Amino acid sequence: MKSYQEILNYLYSQLPMFQRTGAAAYKNTLENTLALDEMYRYPHREFKSIHIAGTNGKGSASHMIASVLQEAGYRVGLYTSPHLIDFRERIRVNGEMIPEEEVVTFVEHFQQINKIARLEPSFFELTVAMAFEYFRKCRVDVAVIEVGLGGRLDSTNIITPEVSLITNISLDHTNLLGETLPAIANEKAGIIKPGVPVVVSETDENYQAVFENKANETKSPIYFADQEYSAAYSMFLPEGLQLFNFNKGKKPAFPELKTDLLGSYQRKNISGVLKTLEILREKGWQISRDDIYRGLAGVKKNTGLRGRWEIVSNNPLIICDTGHNEAGLKLVIEQLRNMAWKKLHMVIGMVNDKNIDGVLALLPPEASYYFTQANIPRALDAKILKEKAEAAGLSGKVIPPVKEAVSEARRNADVHDLIFIGGSTFVVADYFS
Structure with a gap:
């Protein structure tokens, strides 16, 4: 066997x-x-x-x-x-x-x-x-x-x-x-x-x-x-x-x-x-x-359901969500905007067959971004994501491994900040794995 x-x-x-x-x-x-x-x-x-x-x-x-x-x-x-x-x-x-x-x-x-x-x-x-x-x-x-x-x-x-x-x-x-x-x-x-x-x-x-x-x-x-x-x-x-x-x-x-x-x-x-x-x-x-x-x-x-607006840590508050298209992420961003935080950190990765520009237009420009990519062939290259994000008025760092991107966000966040992890189901999966 x-x-x-x-x-x-x-x-x-x-x-x-x-x-x-x-x-x-x-x-x-x-x-x-x-x-x-x-x-x-x-x-x-x-x-x-x-x-x-x-x-x-x-x-x-x-x-x-x-x-x-x-x-x-x-x-x-x-x-x-x-x-x-x-x-x-x-x-x-x-x-x-x-x-x-x-x-x-x-x-x-x-x-x-x-x-x-x-x-x-x-x-x-x-x-x-x-x-x-x-x-x-x-x-x-x-x-x-x-x-x-x-x-x-x-x-x-x-x-x-x-x-x-x-x-x-x-x-x-x-x-x-x-x-x-x-x-x-x-x-x-x-x-x-x-x-x-x-x-x-x-x-x-x-x-x-x-x-x-x-x-x-x-x-x-x-x-x-x-x-x-x-x-x-x-x-x-x-x-x-x-x-x-x-x-x-x-x-x-x-x-x-x-x-x-x-x-x-x-x-x-x-x-x-x-x-x-x-x-x-x-x-x-x-x-x-x-x-x-x-x-x-x-x-x-x-x-055993996981990854739906899941709070994984506090001080700073860390939330992940598997929303991965315009309609889903629009609702996620609305909820983020209704929460209290001093500074917002976004660990974001996407797959290459989505409407990237449409999603990026939804994301809050005041956040600090950590552009990442899941460990699957469909993942959008984090450097390409950053280029497209900059064209949409977003700025941040390229850190391809998801866990490293989250670690960098944690180093930069204080206890009153919020870190969001998402953009793709597979980004959330890499964080949990």
């Missing part, structure tokens, strides 16, 4: 991996996914599922729903991507990562049986197959499945879920999904299945009709969650929780609802989560109000 590290080396180096190489690893067909599903005797048919797509927030929403379902007593599979530190973060059952030996066993078995089939799956295609087979083996009651990229052609899109959730749409991966919001929405709408309810977290006139037309075509009930559940503001509590008062319409629905996810943008995600849970309850799922309160208050504890 090969070692776990040898298996990881195979997954990372032998299979095309979007997170590392970008568009070259993207498959515009479900052919391999369907072949793998047949090879493993259709494991996804043996558990119920919830499918979650969107540009931003789909990871947070997936973890929230999984946490609530765990509190309700269900055995819950959770498939998300990418991981921050350990590959096994992608595949969890009741918050516990898939064991190393299960990863080794699955991949070695695949390599053996594939000598006949001779499939050439991508990293993501094989990882989805691994997740579905592991969930079947663990006899989960339900699996919460996060879409990797897009929706229509995503490897996860062979499931028929209890409910589909689409968090929001913004311009990201435009080279693969389309240059306009309606085009991207059309790809995300691909997870809408015949007769299956679909929840859209955020109403937007730029793409609302795309979802309505698709739902009409598939005869799927459609709900725009922010038209039902809303919270005007949030408060941060001393015990490290964020408090919301959610109304349904104009009436109180979930007063003093708390979550351990501290990004103010979670207000948008929670609307979609609450509507999704409401639909599950209407379908007979045993989910109490107490389950919802406990589940949202204990997302990180129950699921």
Whole structure:
């Protein structure tokens, strides 16, 4: 039997991996996914599922729903991507990562049986197959499945879920999904299945009709969650929780609802989560109000989620966030501007297929910058990032290794300053690793 590290080396180096190489690893067909599903005797048919797509927030929403379902007593599979530190973060059952030996066993078995089939799956295609087979083996009651990229052609899109959730749409991966919001929405709408309810977290006139037309075509009930559940503001509590008062319409629905996810943008995600849970309850799922309160208050504890407005240190305050496109980083910057700090230090790195200039235009010019780059092929060269940043009126140093950039920021910060680490999921991952 090969070692776990040898298996990881195979997954990372032998299979095309979007997170590392970008568009070259993207498959515009479900052919391999369907072949793998047949090879493993259709494991996804043996558990119920919830499918979650969107540009931003789909990871947070997936973890929230999984946490609530765990509190309700269900055995819950959770498939998300990418991981921050350990590959096994992608595949969890009741918050516990898939064991190393299960990863080794699955991949070695695949390599053996594939000598006949001779499939050439991508990293993501094989990882989805691994997740579905592991969930079947663990006899989960339900699996919460996060879409990797897009929706229509995503490897996860062979499931028929209890409910589909689409968090929001913004311009990201435009080279693969389309240059306009309606085009991207059309790809995300691909997870809408015949007769299956679909929840859209955020109403937007730029793409609302795309979802309505698709739902009409598939005869799927459609709900725009922010038209039902809303919270005007949030408060941060001393015990490290964020408090919301959610109304349904104009009436109180979930007063003093708390979550351990501290990004103010979670207000948008929670609307979609609450509507999704409401639909599950209407379908007979045993989910109490107490389950919802406990589940949202204990997302990180129950699921292991990290990197969403995570406070990693105090004096100086250090916060990291995996927001990595214009829409996501706009909300992060708004929250930074609403905080008290003497001086702001920004440790920033990006990948090379984003709208770099659009993101840089959002960043605060008064901050001190430490331009860095994650240890992946897709990372934008820190020197190029600095050149583009200077053109946008930002100034700072080039320190390519992420941890060295953070160390330099700490040396320059006093106890009343704030250090932010982000710009890319992979920058946050390098900091944690």
